[in-house]
Amino acid sequence: MKIESVDLFYLALPHVRMIGDGSQDTLLVRIRSGRHEGWGECEASPLTSIASFVCPLSHSACRPVRDSVLGQRLDSPKDIARIGHLVRANSFDLLQAEHTISGIDVAMWDLLGRRVGKPVYQLLGDRKAHPKLAYASALFGETPQQTFGKVRQFVRQGFRAVKLGWGSFGRHGLRHDRAQVEAAREAAGPVCHLMIDAGTIWGADVTSARARLSFLKRARVTWLEEPFATHQHEAYLRLAKSRPRVPLAGGEGAHNAPMAMHMIDHAGLSYVQIDAGRVGGISAARQVVDHARRRRVQYVNHTFTSNLALSASLQPYAGVRAFDICEYPVELSDLAAGLTVGRIVPDADGRVTVPAGPGLGVEVNRRTVRRFLQRVVIKAGGRILYESPSI
């Protein structure tokens, strides 16, 4: 069977706010082949990824992503790998292509799973999906009081792990950060896992990050996430070796598997966090899973958007029992919340299991697509290169 169409849908809230909430827009990918279709999502800047899909040829290593996908044979996981290689070889000078292929790869796995009636993790060779302890993932409150209220609510909902990040953290000085973390631990109680996400706020400044270690340690955080920008391995490593020891997490910015593997090898991470919608899809994420196992670093999904993206990011490590934590976003926008028919929800024990249905096991809600669709037109050199498809 050949890939007959690849449709990109740019969805966004009517008013996107200047906050760290990545669920305010999305680029949805639909792939059709014969009577089947598959869906995927690319993380971040839908318009830019659309441009990388349709742009005119620059030279033989800078081709539009479309040219390496449309018309390709898609019969097995090997074809997905082949198409991924093709995009990387044909578009390696097109930086955005790695984000774009991410959603396409996810949609290809979904399509293949639906065609053979199996969930993606089984196509990856795993027999069983193991439940993961879901951590409620949310933004910090503006004040410690607000943060306390948020965490208290998550615990009441049954979560046994909570992560807070971004917002004011790292922006108002040491005392504010300590008060935030202490409020979170107080609300969480002594048993609940607590993770803190600094959202790269310190760039490469180890001293600022190190100044927070003592109260993070006192609050017994499971990890400190993204103290630094993705590429700052040396800063990560220096912080990882600092006292008191606080485990570090990072990797969501990786846009290909080798980049994530370098981070595992050189940044002193205890947890590597991979977004299938950025790293090159489920295929690339799976390579990182395998590398993390070899290096005894714990693999965790990164997901702050829809349940479609959540399923995609869970599939690569669903079958690995030892990797037993997952990110579970709890403050979804209307767009992200409504994007799927039905929801993946934690069980009474606070655990999430990847859906049992074929492919990603989730259904896209076409009404939501219609409601949030952004009409886009791109013209260049007298030709219309892109118009939003109909759903």
Added chain:
Amino acid sequence: MKIESVDLFYLALPHVRMIGDGSQDTLLVRIRSGRHEGWGECEASPLTSIASFVCPLSHSACRPVRDSVLGQRLDSPKDIARIGHLVRANSFDLLQAEHTISGIDVAMWDLLGRRVGKPVYQLLGDRKAHPKLAYASALFGETPQQTFGKVRQFVRQGFRAVKLGWGSFGRHGLRHDRAQVEAAREAAGPVCHLMIDAGTIWGADVTSARARLSFLKRARVTWLEEPFATHQHEAYLRLAKSRPRVPLAGGEGAHNAPMAMHMIDHAGLSYVQIDAGRVGGISAARQVVDHARRRRVQYVNHTFTSNLALSASLQPYAGVRAFDICEYPVELSDLAAGLTVGRIVPDADGRVTVPAGPGLGVEVNRRTVRRFLQRVVIKAGGRILYESPSI
């Protein structure tokens, strides 16, 4: 003074061919502040970089590049660094932004140099520009005979170093590659430097690359360039340690300074090749120069496009005497050749010196901009986000 406008011009040949010639299109950047202007170029996929400049906000770490540049104060090199940090902090989830900031950074240096009447390398703190041995950089001929003819011509023109790459190399088997390299050496004569560029053809396949080492060694090549994809450090390192020893070059794919530094640290390179139009501009390139000095790896520019891009890529290491080789593209398209008024040419000794004029020391030919301008319109959500500016 504030940055009053940033204009992006997408230029392309009427017919872009499926060859490894990166000079067939370009994204030209013009920045205006007061009565001064500066120019820069971004490498690869102009439409995608335009989209990253104008795209709607996705969230607080995925903003359009424009928002971190327009209206900013630009009075000193510190402001350039500050604006670069701002773009990276505000757009770190927007992958293409690193290519886009590259041309903007170059234009800011050009503008600043013009305002104070100094060449960029002096603003970087270097007193003197040292001449570099220019290697004629060209694509392989389709046959060894064609390659022989090309190299013979470059030597007659006075070049004392020649690099051949891409084309059929690595695509038609070992014997073909050997014949190509032997033809090149025969035409070059015994003294001329000869470099071979594999254009990432072997992906991460060390065995295929290793099979070429014996005839590369016999041909006394100065380096083998890009045997593998940019992120494949381990493959690079294994090849670098293989016998017979052939020095490796790579790094043109680096899209930020830390990425290039990791390659220096982990890939066993003898030469690191940096394109200012991709790595984040002259500022990021300069960081790589400093790191290369510390690690005793030789820094070389990567340039396959216009003389504007050539000057930009030379400035970061113009003042470093020990880094004495430069890439000099000799098969420019009409677009790239005509983009500047006047040309940077090698002296009688085959050496190139960065222009002495203020800024980049080259003038953009507005007639060429008009001739090759691609009219682009981007609309989203009922708004026109971009229309090609007038020159």
